[in-house]
Amino acid sequence: MKKKMSLPMQILIALVAGIAVGLVCYFGGFADITTNYLKPFGDIFVNLLKFIVVPVVLLSMIDGIISMNDMRKVGSVGVKTVVYFLCTTAIACVIGLVFANIFNGAGLFPVLDAASAEYEAKEFGGFMSTLVAIFPTNMWKSFTDANMLQVIVISLFLGGSILAAGERAKLCRDFVSSAYAVIEQLMSFIISLAPIGVFTYMAWVVATQGSEVLVSLLLVIVCAYLGYIVHAVVVYSLSAKIFVGMSPVKFFKGAFAAMIFAFTSTSSAATLPVSKECAAELGAEDDIASFVLPLGSTINMDGTAIYQCV
Template sequence: MAKEREIEYAVFGNYGLLFHKGGMRRRHYFSIIVFSIHFLKEAVVVSGKKVPLIWQIGIGFVLGIAAGILFGDKVKYVEPIGQIFLALLKMLIVPLVFSSLVVGAASIGDPRDLGRIGIKTIVLYLVTTAVAIVIGLVLGNVIQPGVGLALSQEASAFKAPEAPNVMKVILGLFPSNPIKAAADGVMLQIIVFALFLGISAVLAGEKGKPVISFFDSLAEAMYKLTGIVMKTAPYGVFALIAVTVSKYGLSVLAPFAKVIGAVYLGCAIHALLVYSGLIMTFAKKSPLWFFKGVREPALTAFVTRSSSATLPITMRTAQENLGVSEKVSSFVLPLGATINMDGTALYQGICALFVAQAYGLPLTMGAQMNIVLTATLASIGTAGVPGAGLIMLTLVLTAVGLPLEGAALVAGIDAVLDMARTCINVVGDSCVTAVVASTEGEKL
C-alpha cells in the first residue's frame, strides 16, 4: 500500500504557507529551509536589541545563498515569498512617485519665485542628475560587471526594441488620460501629470491648499508603507536569491565587487568633477572649502541612508559653514531632498546595465537614452528614505523591458550601495544650494 502523503504547515515569519510533501527526504529538505527562515526571523533581535534592516537583509542574502547551494531546486517552494515581495515593491511605485512629485512641485511656493530661484534650482538638479546617469552608464559599459553571467537561456532570442524618434518621445510624455496612465504604469506620463498638478495647486492659491495637503498626507502615508514593505525585504531577498542561486550557481555572485566598485567610483567622479566644477565656476570657491563644509551632513547621510533624516543638519551646515542665507537654503534644500537624487540616478544607470549584461539582453544607444530620460524624471519622485532606490530600480528596469528579478541580484548589497548614493544626494543638494545662492548675489 502506497504511503499516504503528509501535509505540513510551515510558518515563515508572518507568512503561512501550506506545503504538500511526501517522503522523509523531502521532509528533511523542508525542515532545514523552515529552520533557516525561522533563524532569519529570530535574528532580527540580538541581545534584546533590534538588528538594523541593513543587517537583516544581509542575513537573508547569506541564508539565501546557502539554501540555494544546499537544496538546489527544492527551494522553488519558497519562490512565492520572493514574488510577493516583488509585487509589494511594484505596488508602491505609482502612489509613492505621484504623491512625492505633487508635493515636491508644490513646495516651490510663491509662483513668482519660479521665474528666478525655482527654475534655476530645478534646472540645476535635473542637469546634475542627468550627468550622474551618463557617468553611471559610461562606467557600466566600460567595467561591464554583468558580462559572462548568461542568466537567461532565452537571452540570445531577445531583440531590443527600436528607439522611438524624438517627436514620439515628447508626445509620449503627455497623458491624454492620467488615470489610464496610472493603471497601465506609464510612469513618464504619471510624472509629468504630477508636476503639472503640483504647480497648478500652488497657482490656485487658497483653493489649492487642500489638494496639496491631501497629497502631503498621502506622501507621508506612502513613506510609512514603504518602511513596512522594506521590513519584509529580508524574507523576499532570501527567497529570490535562494531561487536564483539554485538555478545559476555561485557564479552569479562574482560581479558584485565590480558593481560596488563601479557605484563608488562613479559617485567619487561625480563629486570631484561635477560638484567641484560647479563650486569653482559659480561660487568662486575651492572644492576643498566646499567638501570640508559638508562633511557633517555627508557622514550623516552615509550612516542613516536618508536624505530626509539628514535635512536639518544639511540646512544648518549650509548656513553656518557655507554662508548661504536662510531664504535660499530653506527653499532649495527641502526641494532637493525630494527631487535631487544624483547618487540614486547614477546607481540606477549602472545597475540597469548590470542586469542587462547578466541576462544577455543588449541595450541599444536608444534604450540607454531611455534610461537617462526615465531615471532623470523618476529620480524626482524618489522618496528620501532608506531602501527607496531599490524600489525605483524596478521602475527603470520596467522602462527598458528588463526582468524585475534582476533587482534581486543587487538587493543583498543595496544597503552598501545606498550609503554611497545617499551621501552624494545630500552633497549634491548642498552644492546646488551654494551655486544658487552665489547666482543670487550672496557672498559665501
C-alpha cells in the first residue's frame, strides 16, 4: 500500500512551489493573477482557521481542565506555563536587542527618512486597566470579536465551574467532550487544506512584493531572522531536552508543519489548530496541550518580541 505523503512535506512542497510561481508572475509582469485568482483561496483557508479558533480554544481548554479533574493541577500547570512564557519572552527580548545593537553599531541598518512619518501613540491606561479588560462583560461579544484573552478567561471559569459542580455537571461534561470531538474532526479537515493556503499565499506575496522589499530591508530582515534562529535553536532545543528529554531534531521535525504555517500566515491564532496536531504527534498529553497551547498562542509571542526589539 502506498504511504501517504506527510502534511509537513506537503506544506514544504507547497511553499517552494508558491515561491516559484510567485517569482514567475513577478518577473513576467502578471502579479495581478495571483491577487485576483490565487490569494482569494488563501483568504478562504485563513478565514476557515479563524472561524475555528474560538471554538477550538474554548472547548479544548474546558476539556483540558475537565480532563485534569483537579483545579490544583490546573493551577500548577497554569503557573508553570506563565512563568515559562515570561522567561522565554524575556530571553527573546535580550536576543533581539543584542543582534539589533550589533547590526546598528556596525552601521548595517538602512537610514530611513522619517521627516514625513507621523504616529500618535494611544495612551496606555496602566496595568490595572489592561487586567480589567481581559475579563468580559459579554461572553458572546468576546466570541464574535475573537478576543482570545477573554475567551481563555471564559474557558477557565466554565471549566472550573464544571469541576466544582461534580456529578451534577455530568451533562455539561458529556456535551463538551462530544462537541470537542466534532470540532477536532472539523479541524482535521481544515488543516488538510493547509498546502493550498500556503501555496496561494506564498505565490501572492512573492509576486506582489518581489525582491524590492527584501532588498531595501534585507539587513533588518537578516538581523531579525538571526534572532529567531538563535532563539529557536537554543531556547527550544534546551527546553525539549531539559524538560522532556526529547531530541531537538525530533522536536523540530514534529513541529515543522506548525512552524511553516505560522511563517506563511503570520498568525499565532490561525496556527493553533496545526499546533495541536503537531503536539499530539509529538506525544504531548492532550489535557495539558489543550490548556497550554491556547495560552501560548495568545501571550507567548517570542517572535514578536524579537521583531519589536530589532
